[in-house]
Amino acid sequence: MTDFFTHNYNSPDTPCVIAGPCSAESKQQTLETARALADAGVTVFRAGLWKPRTRPGFFEGVGAEGIEWLTEVKRTTGMKVATEVATPRHAELCLDAGIDILWIGARTSGDPFAMRALADALHGAPSNVNVMIKNPLSPDIEAWIGAFERIAAAGITRLGAIHRGYTVFGPSRYRNEPLWEAPLEFCRRMPEIPMVIDPSHMAGRRALIAPLVDQALELGFNDFMIESHINPEAALTDAAQQLTPGQLSQLIHRISRKKFERA
DSSP states (O other): OOBTTTTTTOOTTSOOEEEEOSBOOOHHHHHHHHHHHHHTTOOEEEOBSSOOOSSTTSOOOOTTHHHHHHHHHHHHHOOEEEEEOOSHHHHHHHHHHTOSEEEEOHHHHTOHHHHHHHHHHHTTOOTTOEEEEEOOSSOOHHHHHHHHHHHHHTTOOEEEEEEOOBOOSSOOSSSSBOOTHHHHHHHHHOTTSOEEEOHHHHHSSGGGHHHHHHHHHHTTOOEEEEEBOSSGGGOSSOGGGOBOHHHHHHHHHHHHHHHHHHO
């Protein structure tokens, strides 16, 4: 399988950081955040268009309207663009628009029926389509691997994994426990799939993101997906865990420095 990052988005000497807001909330917010992140050296912009919320009554994303905003980000900044898909229709709309990276979220990746439906929708997709799959909500390595097997069977060869932590019962300092043994075991079982670490969803709050990045780097993980918003306090989703573009720029320098120190 094609190495997702080496062949697409970053040089071997720099970390790959996929960054952007949890949700695309408006055209202005999306474009302003993208421009600031491009200035910070980010080459892949992420933003959620369809938001799976635990309970009804909360902001569930702008939907297909935001696809045009992502394509404008791509056109005006040169960044690649990524968004989450959870249904065949989401995938079809994004494929038609030329969205570079589709990721499948934790609520979807553990559902074999949903994964089969997405695989059917992705069958025959262009060879340059990139698909990333987040770990399921529970630490079930077999379910995570099964999700990849279904998407690979549809002919998708550019694949990447995202570790975003796990839901646990009871008190925790994290929103989702890192349980580092799980991504390490996944990498042992599926060494051909590059692993991206999502410290934002593990942390749940800004103060814990940098320490989680440090933990990941110590374990040999070098690529990250991190949420960044032009005005995090006003964000409609996940306000507590998003960094400003300036804060993210500092974190990218931290990642680069630590990689250099380890080399």
